[in-house]
Amino acid sequence: MDIDLIFKIAAVGIIVAVLNQLLKRAERDEQAMMTTLAGLVVVLMMVVSKIGELFDTIKNIFGLY
Amino acid sequence: MKNILTVIITFLMVIVFCPHVYAEMNNRQLDDLKYKIEERISSALDDDTESELRDAGITPTDIDSLTGLDQRSFFASLWDKFTEMLTKPLVMLGRILAVSLIYSAMNMLCTENSELTDVFGTLCVICVVTVMAESLSDSFERLQNSVNSINTFMISYIPIFSAVTTAGGHAATAGVYSASTLLVCEAAELISSKLLIPLLSTITALAVVSVTDPKLKISGFTDALRKLTTWLLSTVMLVFVGLLTIQGVTGKAADDLVSRTLRFTASSFIPVIGSSVSDAFLAVKSGAGVIKAAVGGFGMIAVFLIALRPFMLIISMKLTIWAGRIANELLGIQRTAEFLKNINSVLSIGLSILIAITAAFLIATAALMAVMTGGG
């Protein structure tokens, strides 16, 4: 269900935030940045299919292209 | 000697009066005359009107077909034609409503106060304009065609009617009739060729332009033009009808005088057969009067039918445009509502010109027929 997706994204976000804080405390800033980026990429991959669905729906309803 | 003189004078009188008085028209000549009248008048009509008249069984020379016209079936056929004509404007109304719905869908989907909504609103109005353009130019063309048809018909009809009237003994009224109606013909032709279509098209083009620019408002201008046209046309019609009636009455008086003089002279100065000559003159006048009534009634119905089709078309278009305007005022596109109002005014102007020309002909013919009834 779609609500699960939201919770998954939220979970990834919280994990990334926690890891960020930990790594900053441990003074590994680049790794902190890497984790943030990695979290972003993971979420994006989860999300991209939904955005594709959005464009497909708009194409079908409005007859674009 | 006196007897011979009397006989010679009698013969002279008979020879003088014979070309004007037939004791009995030859039946074959009468039918021939009727056929010729019918042929000339029908050739002046266009095909649609001719087929309609033939379906209703109305001929120019048979007065029973006119008196036997059934009112209820006439109105029923009129209603049928009107509903048939209503289909195309209704399709146009459906399209206008569809565009309004799309506009309200957009208001629903996009956030308010965006410039996108303005551009989209302009697009919607442009769509309405292009949807209506075809129907509009079609109705303008039909209007012009019908004014031209009325013109052509009357140009052939007036001489025939005047000739029949003169043969019935009303020469002065016939002269009045042909002079005034030919004047109306000329005015109608001038209007239809130089004035009608250019005026209506220009105002429509202005309305289309004012759609794209909200600051340019021509609704006041079109309203004023409509009121001016109506006022001008009613004044001209008033003067025309008044003049015609006065001239008709005096013409009838003149004709009556001539006819009575003739009959008095005939009955007094023709010794033996004088009274029967004057009665025969009266009979011929009434006989010609029947033909004249039939021809006059036919002419009126023909003009009415020619004018009826564009009249109904324009009325149905005005109805649908009015409905579309109400819907647009409710759904919120002010520019479309104003455009539709302008188009309504333009159609009103065209319609009033058509009604004025038709009414001029009908009133002229009817007034002179009414004035001319009654024996002399």
Add this chain to the structure above:
Amino acid sequence: MDIIGICAFALTAVFVCKSVESDAREIKLLLVTVAAVIIFVKAAGSLGSIFAEIRSLFYEGDADPQYVRILLKALGICYLTDFASGICRDSGENTLASQTLMAGKTALLITSLPMLEALIGVIKTLLV
């Protein structure tokens, strides 16, 4: 289309958004986008049937149905541009939002070019 489900979903998304906001702002942006997308996709089904009705209103009789196609395309462009620029504005990038709007307006005009040509043709026939 379940309006109650959609409203509940929207509220949940808002709460989740707020909880990740302080920690991971980029995630929050993606979250908002996804939630909006899901809500629209859910509602879009019925929108399709409305547009089918409108199309059938337009199609009665013969003659050009291309106008309604152009209008519906324009509506889609409007909506999509508005969605994208709204997300841009939400995340604070007003310039991006205005540029998207401008691109949207240009796309609208390009899509409606046939109709503008038809309009100019109408004015020409009227004035000829």
